[in-house]
Amino acid sequence: MKVLILGSGGREHAFAWKVAQSNRVDAVFVAPGNAGTALEAGVENVDIAADDVPALLEFAKRECIDLTIVGPEAPLVARVTDAIAAAGLRCFGPRKLAARLEGSKAFTKEFLKRHGIPTAAYATFTKATFDRAWVTGQQAPLVVKADGLAAGKGVIICATTQEAIESAEAMFSGQFGSAGNTVVIEEFLEGEEASFIVMVDGEHILPLATSQDHKRRDDGDRGPNTGGMGAYSPAPVVTPAMHDRIMREVIEPTVRGLSSDGTPYTGFLYAGIMIAPDGTPNVLEFNCRFGDPETQPILLRLESDLTELCDAALDRRLHEVTAKWDPRAAVGVVLAAGGYPDAYDKGDVIEGLAEAAQLPGKVFHAGTKLIDREVTTNGGRVLCATALGNSVSEAQRAAYALADTIRWKGIQYRRDIGHRAIARERQA
Numbered sequence: 001m002k003v004l005i006l007g008s009g010g011r012e013h014a015f016a017w018k019v020a021q022s023n024r025v026d027a028v029f030v031a032p033g034n035a036g037t038a039l040e041a042g043v044e045n046v047d048i049a050a051d052d053v054p055a056l057l058e059f060a061k062r063e064c065i066d067l068t069i070v071g072p073e074a075p076l077v078a079r080v081t082d083a084i085a086a087a088g089l090r091c092f093g094p095r096k097l098a099a100r101l102e103g104s105k106a107f108t109k110e111f112l113k114r115h116g117i118p119t120a121a122y123a124t125f126t127k128a129t130f131d132r133a134w135v136t137g138q139q140a141p142l143v144v145k146a147d148g149l150a151a152g153k154g155v156i157i158c159a160t161t162q163e164a165i166e167s168a169e170a171m172f173s174g175q176f177g178s179a180g181n182t183v184v185i186e187e188f189l190e191g192e193e194a195s196f197i198v199m200v201d202g203e204h205i206l207p208l209a210t211s212q213d214h215k216r217r218d219d220g221d222r223g224p225n226t227g228g229m230g231a232y233s234p235a236p237v238v239t240p241a242m243h244d245r246i247m248r249e250v251i252e253p254t255v256r257g258l259s260s261d262g263t264p265y266t267g268f269l270y271a272g273i274m275i276a277p278d279g280t281p282n283v284l285e286f287n288c289r290f291g292d293p294e295t296q297p298i299l300l301r302l303e304s305d306l307t308e309l310c311d312a313a314l315d316r317r318l319h320e321v322t323a324k325w326d327p328r329a330a331v332g333v334v335l336a337a338g339g340y341p342d343a344y345d346k347g348d349v350i351e352g353l354a355e356a357a358q359l360p361g362k363v364f365h366a367g368t369k370l371i372d373r374e375v376t377t378n379g380g381r382v383l384c385a386t387a388l389g390n391s392v393s394e395a396q397r398a399a400y401a402l403a404d405t406i407r408w409k410g411i412q413y414r415r416d417i418g419h420r421a422i423a424r425e426r427q428a
């Protein structure tokens with residue numbers, strides 16, 4: 001079969017790497033891909049933007065693509081699944097309406113409330129309805145969120161109500177373009193975060209391995225929020241009892257709710273959960289896709305054929321399959337460009353990749369580009385050094401052995417990915 005993967009990040013390199021190992025697969029294309037997918041055995045880049053739906057559709061028809069897997073959110077919001085399915089081809093990803101769960105935080109909060117799914121108390125405002133007095137009357141800290149897609153930057157944790165007012169007003173005045181026309185302001189939740197990712201076929205649910213990511217740029221979970229500086233799997237905070245609770249209180253009512261709202265969901269569904277000290281699994285957000293960088297450690301552990309799981313979901317028989325996991329832990333460390341998540345340089349030559357390829361684990365590419373056959377930086381999050389180990393501590397050591405072989409001007413990465421799980425391992 002021929003598989004097309006949409007996107008150009010670390011998640012898409014991991015998809016391509018995994019899918020290319022399947023003995024059902026003859027060809028893997030990535031649109032537009034990165035240097036890692038260009039160099040990956042059995043994988044070919046296609047020079048089409050991930051959200052250029054007409055060009056993607058033409059390519060899928062011309063090449064008789066058997067399965068398209070959507071990585072990032074932009075193609076989903078651009079209705080790529082609808083367009084490919086309308087042409088009689090198979091695309092694993094939610095339809096436009098179901099993808100609203102990611103495209104609009106105000107929609108998601110209203111959905112959660114209506115279906116009785118635990119989440120932070122909140123209010124939604126536009127510039128016209130903004131009520132400063134309401135904000136002043138709340139208990140700080142508060143979290144201010146731009147409604148639309150803001151490249152992972154539209155969430156501001158505010159220590160005071162005054163800061164929350166200023167953040168909301170900056171959003172209304174166009175800081176994030178139209179994404180900030182509507183703003184959600186919600187209570188700050190204490191607890192430990194976990195990423196809970198499942199596959200859904202409209203009705204049935206296949207939970208994938210649990211994971212935890214590190215959103216802050218600096219060690220000790222300090223510094224600005226980013227798209228994610230590293231992740232590991234499994235997440236020990238998700239005990240078997242917590243797993244059942246998240247399925248029962250969050251995932252099942254979400255899938256049922258989407259169905260009863262007339263927007264049945266097919267695709268990867270990612271719930272960002274804040275597990276409260278009392279064990280309540282509060283939903284922070286949904287993503288209509290696999291997480292990045294969670295995909296990299298999770299797929300390193302997946303022993304099943306990803307294309308078989310996607311096909312089962314598209315045939316609405318996800319209840320008939322299981323996902324088999326390597327029992328070892330995996331850790332992925334994101335190597336970022338200096339300055340990220342603010343301004344950063346591009347075009348720096350990356351050294352040490354050949355040495356890293358000799359070590360156990362896998363370096364997935366994200367913001368990279370081939371220039372004159374050299375791998376250069378081309379984004380904020382550049383690589384994800386990912387490795388397995390018998391414990392999170394061992395996986396962490398192996399991931400840093402990989403990371404430490406790689407160099408370019410301004411490289412930055414955290415030294416403590418997995419620290420919560422490692423602290424738990426030390427206690428045990």
Ligand code: AMP
Nearest residue numbers: 120143155186187188189215272284285
């Ligand atoms: P989101 O895009 O909504 O997941 O927010 C990004 C990050 O901001 C989350 O992963 C959390 O670390 C943090 N965050 C979002 N909402 C809250 C909240 N209500 N309380 C505490 N932290 C939050």
